[in-house]
Amino acid sequence: MFINAMGLILADHRKINLGDLSRPRALAAIPFGGRYRIIDFMLSNMVNSGISQIGVIALSKYKSLMDHVGTGSSWDLDRKQPGLNLLPPYINTANVDRGGEADDLNGLLDFFRAYPHKYVIVADSNVIFNATFDEFVSKHEESGADISVMYNRDSTRYGSPSMILNLDRRGYLRDMMMDPPKPSATRCSLGIAVLDRELLIDLVSESIARGDRDFSIDGLMKLYKQYRVRGIEYKGKVLRINSIPTYFASTMQLLDDAFRNELFGSDLPVYTKVKDEAPTLYGEGNTVSNSVISDGCLITGEVTDSMLFRGVTISKHAIVRSCIIMQDVFVSEGVELENVILDKNCVIRPGIKLVGQQDYPVVIGKGAIV
Amino acid sequence: MARNEIIAMILAGGQGSRLGVLTKHLAKPAVPFGSRYRIIDFPLSNCINSGIETVGVLTQYQPLALNTYIGNGHPWDLDRNKGGAFILPPYQSSERSDWYTGTANAIFQNIEFIENCDPKHVLILSGDHIYKMNYAKMLRTHIREAADATIAVFEVPWEEASRFGLMNTDENDLVIDFEEKPAKPKSNLASMGVYIFTWDVLRRYLVEDERNLKSNHDFGKNIIPRMLQDQAKLTAYRFCGYWKDVGTISSLWESNMDILDRPEELNFRDRDWRIYSKNPVKPAHYIAKNASVINSALTDGCSIYGTVEHSVLSNSVTVEKGAIVKDSILMPGVTVQEGALLDKCIVGFETIIGRNVKAGASVKGKSRFTSPYCQDQITVFERGLKVRDKVEIPGNCMVEIGDDGESNELIEYTFRVR
Numbered sequence: 001m002f003i004n005a006m007g008l009i010l011a012d013h014r015k016i017n018l019g020d021l022s023r024p025r026a027l028a029a030i031p032f033g034g035r036y037r038i039i040d041f042m043l044s045n046m047v048n049s050g051i052s053q054i055g056v057i058a059l060s061k062y063k064s065l066m067d068h069v070g071t072g073s074s075w076d077l078d079r080k081q082p083g084l085n086l087l088p089p090y091i092n093t094a095n096v097d098r099g100g101e102a103d104d105l106n107g108l109l110d111f112f113r114a115y116p117h118k119y120v121i122v123a124d125s126n127v128i129f130n131a132t133f134d135e136f137v138s139k140h141e142e143s144g145a146d147i148s149v150m151y152n153r154d155s156t157r158y159g160s161p162s163m164i165l166n167l168d169r170r171g172y173l174r175d176m177m178m179d180p181p182k183p184s185a186t187r188c189s190l191g192i193a194v195l196d197r198e199l200l201i202d203l204v205s206e207s208i209a210r211g212d213r214d215f216s217i218d219g220l221m222k223l224y225k226q227y228r229v230r231g232i233e234y235k236g237k238v239l240r241i242n243s244i245p246t247y248f249a250s251t252m253q254l255l256d257d258a259f260r261n262e263l264f265g266s267d268l269p270v271y272t273k274v275k276d277e278a279p280t281l282y283g284e285g286n287t288v289s290n291s292v293i294s295d296g297c298l299i300t301g302e303v304t305d306s307m308l309f310r311g312v313t314i315s316k317h318a319i320v321r322s323c324i325i326m327q328d329v330f331v332s333e334g335v336e337l338e339n340v341i342l343d344k345n346c347v348i349r350p351g352i353k354l355v356g357q358q359d360y361p362v363v364i365g366k367g368a369i370v
Numbered sequence: 371m372a373r374n375e376i377i378a379m380i381l382a383g384g385q386g387s388r389l390g391v392l393t394k395h396l397a398k399p400a401v402p403f404g405s406r407y408r409i410i411d412f413p414l415s416n417c418i419n420s421g422i423e424t425v426g427v428l429t430q431y432q433p434l435a436l437n438t439y440i441g442n443g444h445p446w447d448l449d450r451n452k453g454g455a456f457i458l459p460p461y462q463s464s465e466r467s468d469w470y471t472g473t474a475n476a477i478f479q480n481i482e483f484i485e486n487c488d489p490k491h492v493l494i495l496s497g498d499h500i501y502k503m504n505y506a507k508m509l510r511t512h513i514r515e516a517a518d519a520t521i522a523v524f525e526v527p528w529e530e531a532s533r534f535g536l537m538n539t540d541e542n543d544l545v546i547d548f549e550e551k552p553a554k555p556k557s558n559l560a561s562m563g564v565y566i567f568t569w570d571v572l573r574r575y576l577v578e579d580e581r582n583l584k585s586n587h588d589f590g591k592n593i594i595p596r597m598l599q600d601q602a603k604l605t606a607y608r609f610c611g612y613w614k615d616v617g618t619i620s621s622l623w624e625s626n627m628d629i630l631d632r633p634e635e636l637n638f639r640d641r642d643w644r645i646y647s648k649n650p651v652k653p654a655h656y657i658a659k660n661a662s663v664i665n666s667a668l669t670d671g672c673s674i675y676g677t678v679e680h681s682v683l684s685n686s687v688t689v690e691k692g693a694i695v696k697d698s699i700l701m702p703g704v705t706v707q708e709g710a711l712l713d714k715c716i717v718g719f720e721t722i723i724g725r726n727v728k729a730g731a732s733v734k735g736k737s738r739f740t741s742p743y744c745q746d747q748i749t750v751f752e753r754g755l756k757v758r759d760k761v762e763i764p765g766n767c768m769v770e771i772g773d774d775g776e777s778n779e780l781i782e783y784t785f786r787v788r
Contacts, residue, residue: 295406
């Protein structure tokens with residue numbers, strides 16, 4: 001608590017594509033974990049760290065992101081001095097002809113200059129964990145590094161794309177590789193960096209002067225030859241989302257008690273937009289097993305090993321196995337679904353059968369009627 | 371400020387003593403209801419859905435829980451620049467300082483608040499009924515009929531009519547007589563405790579009633595009869611739909627079960643008339659392998675490893691392996707430990723039901739905890755208890771902390787509930 005920092009969340013990632021799920025919305029706005037969107041976790045982590053000025057920058061398709069975060073009141077970010085700053089790409093006649101790749105960087109500079117904080121924590125939106133940044137910032141402060149980046153090492157397979165870091169004995173970054181064919185290290189970047197606000201303003205100004213139009217964590221880390229960039233390990237549990245299969249696998253991790261307890265059981269709440277749904281009603285003759293179910297559902301069919309978002313209807317004699325079913329989906333009678341991801345507002349007509357594979361789930365886009 | 375067409379005043383100060391330990395620490399309107407809600411969510415949501423954006427909430431008995439629950443009214447969109455939710459406790463003034471002595475007196479003491487809002491009409495509501503109602507329609511009737519007061523009435527079955535305050539009306543639905551719980555009912559139109567008054571008229575009657583030392587300062591007992599005596603124009607407004615007074619343990623239990631048995635009547639899934647409530651900030655609920663949840667209502671933060679049948683569970687309830695919860699209402703944070711059986715129980719906030727406890731309708735025997743408030747074999751647990759493992763508690767019991775100490779033959783220890 002009381003760390004002297006502001007936050008910046010990068011709602012999009014140029015290298016991460018979740019197909020039908022990211023087509024209508026920014027990466028950060030993809031629904032996750034029943035009642036959340038991916039961004040809720042990073043926003044909550046920042047708010048729980050006592051950070052009260054947060055910028056969110058989107059490249060495109062930010063309507064659903066704006067709908068979701070609104071004034072930031074769900075995170076107590078609706079403040080007199082704006083707590084939540086949505087920084088959409090700034091399009092004007094001078095840059096619109098540059099292929100729509102708007103120069104978000106000028107807006108970014110204004111945001112950094114508007115507040116007096118010492119540090120900025122910059123974060124991508126593809127990792128999910130529940131922790132404060134207190135330790136991260138104090139370790140950064142003690143080490144005297146220019147930039148500190150967070151990594152973890154819980155696996156040798158992180159899915160693609162992932163940035164593997166090579167650190168020296170004192171923790172300084174010596175090399176970094178995207179999806180190396182033969183990983184020599186298991187330290188995988190979490191896409192979170194902390195640095196001096198003044199330094200960041202300099203770096204961004206230089207980028208603008210050079211005509212760069214991109215700003216990313218990877219770009220910050222690549223400065224390891226000029227600046228002292230140091231890695232700090234995060235030891236808690238982390239979910240990484242960089243593709244449809246990892247999205248699917250991460251969701252299924254939430255069915256595990258130990259994992260769910262670490263993510264939600266601490267005294268750090270995960271905030272999200274309130275929907276005021278009804279309680280979920282379970283009818284006669286349903287069977288629900290090993291599943292996470294959100295409010296407002298009506299369940300009279302069979303649900304196993306699945307994640308249901310808010311307002312889902314599962315009709316009689318429908319069978320749902322290992323599926324992710326998003327908000328307000330209607331599954332009719334006699335439908336059979338296995339390893340399927342259904343985006344918001346889909347309707348599955350009676351008797352339809354859809355079967356995907358665990359490594360390759362079937363994805364049905366938003367609002368489809370099957 | 372422009373003149374308000376109507377403001378609402380919710381009478382939320384009553385103790386609700388017939389709910390026993392459920393209202394020991396909080397006022398009746400703050401009692402959890404229907405998995406996600408508290409009783410007061412219904413009048414508050416009805417107000418905002420009807421377009422009434424100035425709501426005074428009159429509190430008196432154990433107001434802390436209610437005050438913190440309502441806060442600035444944000445969950446109901448009542449955090450307005452103009453209007454909003456106002457908590458109105460009794461206060462001290464240079465002339466007098468008094469508790470609210472009756473429903474009419476409570477409004478009388480807040481005449482200044484109402485005058486500041488300068489409304490044409492005042493809607494009087496009570497904080498202990500479960501219903502969805504469009505007050506705007508009722509207001510239109512009130513204005514069209516140019517009535518002094520409009521009283522919402524609900525047709526009850528004739529055989530039950532003598533339990534209610536009844537309005538006898540003429541063919542134009544004008545009220546000609548009011549009877550409180552008559553032995554021989556002449557009408558089956560029960561007053562719902564929802565009144566719209568033309569403010570100038572009500573103000574006059576409140577001031578007059580206050581001077582009458584013999585008066586109980588009650589709307590039903592004094593104000594309405596007095597207006598009838600003066601031949602003021604009182605209109606009955608017929609309401610059809612679900613309406614239930616949840617003033618007793620039995621009616622609270624029944625009304626909760628109605629969500630499961632008659633879901634189409636209250637229809638919480640109706641997005642055109644949402645009932646809003648304060649959000650507990652908990653993850654979605656989890657149903658484990660081999661758990662069974664039949665015919666029940668659940669909400670965020672619950673973890674179910676055992677069996678839940680025909681029950682209403684509030685947020686953050688845990689039902690452990692081998693435990694059975696049947697026909698019961700579990701309030702936020704309750705834990706039912708392994709092997710326990712609850713049958714027709716209402717369990718207060720965060721109480722822990724120990725292992726292999728058996729409680730409720732299916733348990734035979736006698737207990738010194740039998741309470742006259744508990745009927746129909748319903749057993750009620752106070753909040754913040756750890757019930758000893760393996761104890762057996764029959765129906766019609768009220769399990770509570772004694773005056774003497776914190777533990778007894780049923781209670782292992784107690785803890786603070788926020």
